[in-house]
Amino acid sequence: MPEDHINIIERAIIDKLRTDHSGIRVYGQYPEGIDAEYPCIIMELSSSGEFSRFMGQKVDFGGVNKTGEMVGLVFTIHIIVDKESQKQIDTTGNGSPDTMFKQRRLLNYLLLNVANTITDMTFDASKVEIVERELGNWVDIGYDPELELYGGSCVYTVVFKNYR
Numbered sequence: 128m129p130e131d132h133i134n135i136i137e138r139a140i141i142d143k144l145r146t147d148h149s150g151i152r153v154y155g156q157y158p159e160g161i162d163a164e165y166p167c168i169i170m171e172l173s174s175s176g177e178f179s180r181f182m183g184q185k186v187d188f189g190g191v192n193k194t195g196e197m198v199g200l201v202f203t204i205h206i207i208v209d210k211e212s213q214k215q216i217d218t219t220g221n222g223s224p225d226t227m228f229k230q231r232r233l234l235n236y237l238l239l240n241v242a243n244t245i246t247d248m249t250f251d252a253s254k255v256e257i258v259e260r261e262l263g264n265w266v267d268i269g270y271d272p273e274l275e276l277y278g279g280s281c282v283y284t285v286v287f288k289n290y291r
Contacts (some may be wrong), residue, residue, distance in 0.1 A: 132255045134177060136200060139250055140283075144168055149243045150214055151237065164256055165209035165276070166257060167235060174201035178286045195290040197258055202285070206241060207278040208234045232269070236266050244262045245283055259286040 137155065144153045152167040178199030190231055215224030228236050242262060250257045262286045268279035 128167065132198070132289060133172070133200060133254050136250065136285055137172060137202075138255075139159065140245070140248070141170060141243055142204070144170070144241065148237070148240065155214055163207075165207060166212040167207050168237070169205040169207065170234050171205075171258045172200060173203045173282075174284075175199070193290045195288060197286050198286075198289045200285045202283045203280060204241065204245070204283055205278060205280045206234060206237045208237070209277075210275045231277055232280065234268070238268070238279050242281070255284070256288040257285060258288060260284065 141153055141155050142149075148168065149199075152164040154167060154169045156171050157169055158167075173244045176199060178197040208230060210230055213227055213229040214233055214236075216226050216228050216236060217224050218226045242265070245262050263282040263284075265279040270277050
């Protein structure tokens with residue numbers, strides 16, 4: 128039976144972002160403009176396909192011969208903060224939020240901490256065998272005065288083994 132690796136990976140990332148960033152809305156795709164809540168993290172699958180093939184495409188699993196390849200997923204992750212967004216942050220490390228971050232300062236905080244979450248996360252090897260992960264730089268960081276939104280985006284690549 129084929130595995131649902133793409134959805135397993137996507138769900139694991141979304142769940143980890145929601146767990147690590149309470150009070151920040153996490154979307155698995157762009158929300159309708161009227162439904163969007165800020166601050167938010169939007170994670171969209173932007174590319175998927177064969178990354179590389181195993182030599183000869185044949186792999187042996189305990190005497191069972193299978194076909195396989197490496198599959199690459201590319202996610203684009205966006206962080207968006209509106210001018211009203213704010214979050215209490217513990218800046219002293221004593222476990223109690225002591226400073227209110229808003230607007231650009233909140234965006235900077237989220238850029239670093241979302242990158243930390245993604246970089247530090249692990250995947251259950253019994254469900255999917257991740258071979259490579261790479262988080263790109265945050266780009267297009269800025270403010271849109273017409274929409275009154277601050278934001279930044281990055282690309283996250285995940286490569287896994289797919290056996291058939």
